[in-house]
Amino acid sequence: MTTTPLAGPDRLTARGLVKRFGETVALAGVDVSLAPGESLSVMGPSGSGKSTLLHCLAGILQPDAGDVVLQPADGSPLDLGSLGERRRSLVRRQHLGFVFQFGQLLSELTALENVALPSMLLGASRDDAELTASGWLGRLGLDGMGDRRPGELSGGQAQRVAVARALVTRPAVVFADEPTGALDQATGYEVMRLLTETTRAAGASLVVVTHDADVAAWCERRITVRDGLVVDEARRADGTAGAATVPAGAVPGVAADGLDGWAGAR
Amino acid sequence: MRTVRALSPLLRRAGGRDARITTALACTAFAVVTALALSVVGGLLAFQGRAAEPVANGEPVFGYLYVSLAWTALALLVVPLVTLGGAAARLGVSRRDARLSALRLLGVTPREVVGLTLVETAWQGLVGAVAGCLLYVLLIPFWTLFVFQDRPFTPGELWVGPLVLLAALVVVPLLAAGSGAVSLRQVVVSPLGVSRRVRAPGLRAVRVLVAGVLVLGFIVVSVAMRSFGAVAIGVLLGSFGTAFLALNAIGPWVLRLFGRRRLRTARTPEQLLAARRLLDDPKAAWRVVGGLGLAGFVAGALAVVPALAAAQAERDATAEIIGRDLTTGGLLTLTLTFVVAAVSAGITQAASVLDRRREYALQHLAGLPTELLDRVRRREVLGPLLLVSVGSAALAIVMLSPLFGFLALTSMTGPVLLVGCLALGCGLVLAATEASRPLLRSVLAETVVRAD
Numbered sequence: 001m002t003t004t005p006l007a008g009p010d011r012l013t014a015r016g017l018v019k020r021f022g023e024t025v026a027l028a029g030v031d032v033s034l035a036p037g038e039s040l041s042v043m044g045p046s047g048s049g050k051s052t053l054l055h056c057l058a059g060i061l062q063p064d065a066g067d068v069v070l071q072p073a074d075g076s077p078l079d080l081g082s083l084g085e086r087r088r089s090l091v092r093r094q095h096l097g098f099v100f101q102f103g104q105l106l107s108e109l110t111a112l113e114n115v116a117l118p119s120m121l122l123g124a125s126r127d128d129a130e131l132t133a134s135g136w137l138g139r140l141g142l143d144g145m146g147d148r149r150p151g152e153l154s155g156g157q158a159q160r161v162a163v164a165r166a167l168v169t170r171p172a173v174v175f176a177d178e179p180t181g182a183l184d185q186a187t188g189y190e191v192m193r194l195l196t197e198t199t200r201a202a203g204a205s206l207v208v209v210t211h212d213a214d215v216a217a218w219c220e221r222r223i224t225v226r227d228g229l230v231v232d233e234a235r236r237a238d239g240t241a242g243a244a245t246v247p248a249g250a251v252p253g254v255a256a257d258g259l260d261g262w263a264g265a266r
Numbered sequence: 267m268r269t270v271r272a273l274s275p276l277l278r279r280a281g282g283r284d285a286r287i288t289t290a291l292a293c294t295a296f297a298v299v300t301a302l303a304l305s306v307v308g309g310l311l312a313f314q315g316r317a318a319e320p321v322a323n324g325e326p327v328f329g330y331l332y333v334s335l336a337w338t339a340l341a342l343l344v345v346p347l348v349t350l351g352g353a354a355a356r357l358g359v360s361r362r363d364a365r366l367s368a369l370r371l372l373g374v375t376p377r378e379v380v381g382l383t384l385v386e387t388a389w390q391g392l393v394g395a396v397a398g399c400l401l402y403v404l405l406i407p408f409w410t411l412f413v414f415q416d417r418p419f420t421p422g423e424l425w426v427g428p429l430v431l432l433a434a435l436v437v438v439p440l441l442a443a444g445s446g447a448v449s450l451r452q453v454v455v456s457p458l459g460v461s462r463r464v465r466a467p468g469l470r471a472v473r474v475l476v477a478g479v480l481v482l483g484f485i486v487v488s489v490a491m492r493s494f495g496a497v498a499i500g501v502l503l504g505s506f507g508t509a510f511l512a513l514n515a516i517g518p519w520v521l522r523l524f525g526r527r528r529l530r531t532a533r534t535p536e537q538l539l540a541a542r543r544l545l546d547d548p549k550a551a552w553r554v555v556g557g558l559g560l561a562g563f564v565a566g567a568l569a570v571v572p573a574l575a576a577a578q579a580e581r582d583a584t585a586e587i588i589g590r591d592l593t594t595g596g597l598l599t600l601t602l603t604f605v606v607a608a609v610s611a612g613i614t615q616a617a618s619v620l621d622r623r624r625e626y627a628l629q630h631l632a633g634l635p636t637e638l639l640d641r642v643r644r645r646e647v648l649g650p651l652l653l654v655s656v657g658s659a660a661l662a663i664v665m666l667s668p669l670f671g672f673l674a675l676t677s678m679t680g681p682v683l684l685v686g687c688l689a690l691g692c693g694l695v696l697a698a699t700e701a702s703r704p705l706l707r708s709v710l711a712e713t714v715v716r717a718d
Contacts, residue, residue, distance in 0.1 A: 060631050093633030104628040108542040120535045121634065166632075 009071055011036045011205045012057060012173055016066035019052050019228075026052040027063065028228035034173065036073075039196060039206040041216035044225035051177060053225060054209045058096055058175045059088040070095060072172050073203070093121055097166030097174040097204065099195065101181040104162055105150040111157075112137065112146030115164045122169060136164035140194055156187035163195050167202050174199050176208045180215055192218045287705065288357050288620065289390060295354035295613050296394020299347050300438050301401035302602055304426055305409060306343055308402070310336040312423035316415060328588060332415065335592070339599040342564065346557030346606040348441065353553070353610050354394070355387050355445035357617040384443040391442025395435045402426075412598065414591050483508070509563045509665060513658055517556055520657070521650055522548040528649065536638055540645035554611045554647070555654040558691060561603035562655035564596060565687045566662025597687070604691035611647060612698035619702050623709045630710040639706060647699050648692075655688050 012034040019027040026049045034040055044050040055061040057068055059080040068080040072095045080088060098104070105114045115133035120126060137146055140160040150158055159179060166174050179195060180188030196218045199206045208219055216222050224232035313336045317329030370379060410419045525544035532538040544551050552559075619626070626639065 055631075058631075089630075089633050089635060091633075092631070093635075096633070098628075098632040100628050100631075103624045104632065106539070106625050106629065107622070108539065108546045113538060113542070117535055117538075118632075120538070121638070126533055126538065 009036075010034060011038070012068070012070050012207075014057055014066065014068045017053070017056050017063045017068070018065035019049075019056055019061060019063050025228050027056065029066070030225070030228070030230055032057065032223065032230070034205045034207065036172075037200060037203055037205055038221065039199070039208070039219035041208045041210060041219040041222045042225060043210060043213070043216050043222060045211060048225045049228040050209045050211075050225045052228075054175055054177055054207060057207060058098070058173075059083070059091055062088075070172065073170075093118065094169065095172045097169065097171035099159070099162045099166050099174065099176040099179045101178045102155065102158065105158060105165070107150050109149070110146060111142065111148050111150070111153065111161045114150070114161060115168050118165060118169045133164070133168055136168050137161070139198060140164050154187075155183050156191055159183065159187075159191045160194060163191070163198060167198055167204065170202060171204050173205045173207060176206065178210055179208065180210075180212070185214075188215065288616070291613055291616055292354040292357050292387075292390045293394040293397065295350055295357075295609055296391050296438055296442060297397035297401055298606070298609050299351050299354075300395045300398020300434050301405060302343065302606065303347055304399065304402040304430065304434060305405055305424075306336075306340050306602070307430060308406070308409070308424040308426050309419075310340055311426060312419055313414075315423055328415075328584065331588070332591070335595060339595060342560060342599055343602055343606065346560070346603055346610065348445075349553050349557060350606050350610040350613065351391075351438070351441050352445035352448065353613040353617065354390070355442050355448075357613055357620070380447065384446055387446035388439040388443040391439035392435065394442075395438035398438070399431050399434060412594060414594065416587050509560075509658070509661065513559050513563065513661070514552075514556065517559055517654065518548045518552040520653070521551050521555075524650065524653055525551075536641040536645055539638075539642045540649070543642070543646050544650065550614070551646075551650050552654075554614050555607070555650045555695075557603055557607035557610060558651060558695060559654040559658040561600050561607065561691060562658035562688060563662045564600050564603070565655075565684050565691075566659035567596075593683075597683075600687055600691070604687075604694050607691070608694040608698035611695045612701045615643060615647075615699045615702040616705055619706050619709055626706070627709055627712050636707070636710055639710075640703065643699055643702070643706075644696065647696060651692050651695055655692060659684055659688060 010033040012032070014030065014032045017027045017030040017032075018025070028049075030049075030053060032040075032053070042050045042053060052061065056063045059068065059070075062081060066081070070078045070080055070091065072078065078091055078095075080091065083091065092098075105111075106117070109117065112130055112133050115136055116126070116129035119129035119132055124132070134146060137143065140163055142157065142160055142164070145153065145157060145161075148157075150161070153161065162179075166176075174195075176195060180191055183191060192215055195208075196206065206219065208215060210216055219236075221235050222233070223230050310333070313329070313332040317333050320329055369382070370376070374382075406421050406424050409424055410421055412419060521544060525541050525548060528537065528541035529545060532541050626634075630636065
């Protein structure tokens with residue numbers, strides 16, 4: 001099964017991904033492609049294989065069969081399946097950004113230092129890294145919060161710091177695994193708005209794994225995974241990302257069946 | 267209480283591989299504490315026995331000096347041993363956090379949560395104490411290799427008797443439960459999860475004042491008593507007590523200053539993380555290296571002994587024996603302190619890895635190199651370690667200078683012994699912290715990060 005690529009070379013291409021854990025087949029032959037700047041949501045019930053798909057796409061897990069090729073903004077394509085753990089770790093640090101459900105910030109560092117850390121790991125000086133980090137905190141509405149520790153931030157603030165942390169190295173693709181899973185609906189809405197807007201503004205592609213149709217509605221394209229296979233695929237009718245189709249009522253009431261505004265469901 | 271009684275056996279059996287690792291580590295720590303404490307008490311009883319029934323020349327006069335020295339050694343080891351017990355209890359608590367919050371969600375009250383934790387920690391303490399008693403018995407033949415008062419110990423002399431063993435089986439679990447209760451005060455167990463209280467309370471500069479007064483007071487007293495050569499040993503004993511108080515008052519404060527300086531000058535991620543972790547809780551860092559600080563002080567004071575013994579030996583044979591025994595006893599105490607400090611450091615590191623498992627695992631998924639965490643660990647331990655052990659040895663030499671001048675520096679044996687002991691001790695502690703490496707690897711290997 002193939003997806004319809006946008007014009008130009010894909011940012012990320014996966015072909016025939018198979019991943020087994022013992023007897024369990026988590027992925028049974030999945031094809032996914034992601035265009036530069038495109039946002040994709042991966043939906044599915046618990047145990048459907050969506051997190052495994054994210055881990056394979058991000059080079060965290062190596063698939064048992066199939067290829068994952070990442071095309072960085074500059075440089076030649078990287079075949080993630082053929083790289084060793086150390087190289088894949090380096091690729092994640094250099095070219096990918098991550099936002100998890102919660103708890104990804106180091107509790108001993110301040111918000112500013114947490115955002116500066118990825119740049120420092122890539123060799124930036126502490127002053128430069130903190131200057132850049134401070135800019136990102138500002139962009140995410142966290143001015144004046146740089147000195148706070150993760151334990152002193154609300155759930156929504158911590159997720160915004162995590163978004164800043166994911167984007168600070170200007171990654172090619174940002175992966176978000178249930179980014180609003182630990183937040184209330186209003187805060188989740190705000191985090192998704194910031195995540196999609198800032199990612200698009202930074203020119204990065206976005207992959208969001210979620211079981212929540214409201215969250216998926218923020219992305220341009222959606223695939224649904226069940227029993228390790230992509231069983232459904234749809235593109236937003238208006239071809240845009242964002243809250244345009246989220247029903248009014250500033251706070252995310254959102255489509256009851258989660259399909260409003262989607263076209264091309266198979 | 268009924269809830270505690272009903273749930274505690276279930277909790278004991280629950281938990282996966284991590285729970286087994288932490289339980290094993292905690293029990294091992296309690297066993298080491300018990301075995302070493304019993305060994306030192308055995309030594310104390312042996313000297314008391316010899317003082318009561320002297321058999322050799324000089325023993326009647328000096329018997330009680332040995333008893334007071336043995337008490338000093340015991341006092342020196344109490345704090346590191348209690349610290350180790352506390353670290354073990356903390357380790358146990360850290361892995362139970364997730365289950366405890368789940369229980370809170372089910373309606374178990376905070377008091378019952380504390381009760382459950384204490385029962386489990388006390389249980390580990392008891393298992394450790396039983397193993398420790400066995401280890402103590404196994405160690406007796408080793409201790410008989412040491413010669414004091416010109417004759418080796420006999421197993422009979424070192425046997426503490428059934429009452430003391432029974433006392434250990436009661437005291438160690440109680441101590442474990444007590445430390446566990448203190449550790450639980452540092453976390454908030456809510457139905458939605460367990461969070462560590464942020465930012466340890468500040469440390470006041472009054473600590474420096476207290477330490478300064480203690481050290482100056484000691485120097486003044488020892489200058490005044492200089493003419494009475496015979497009280498030198500008494501002053502030496504007093505110096506341990508004073509130094510102990512002074513070091514404990516000033517230690518965390520100095521470590522915080524040290525951490526702040528390192529934070530300002532941090533250029534690399536590992537420097538930044540190590541400095542932040544030190545600043546996060548300087549008292550906790552002190553608890554790891556504090557035992558070593560004391561050992562460093564003993565080593566510093568001990569540096570005088572070879573020169574002193576050489577001077578005395580020219581006068582009479584008894585003085586020669588005492589000088590030799592002081593060196594042996596001091597070295598033995600030092601080694602035990604180092605061993606205890608090393609085990610403490612290892613356990614604390616393991617607890618710290620488990621406390622931060624989710625953060626670390628997610629950082630690793632995002633591309634944080636494993637080696638960075640290794641470098642942070644080494645840096646986090648090594649800096650305070652060197653600061654504390656070298657600093658306290660220097661303090662000992664300065665504090666004892668009115669009494670002995672810089673006698674320690676006149677004989678090469680003393681300084682060589684000092685540097686050798688410190689290097690060995692630091693190496694031991696570093697090696698122990700490296701023991702958390704496999705645990706870190708297993709935490710980082712998890713791609714499915716549990717929401718705890």
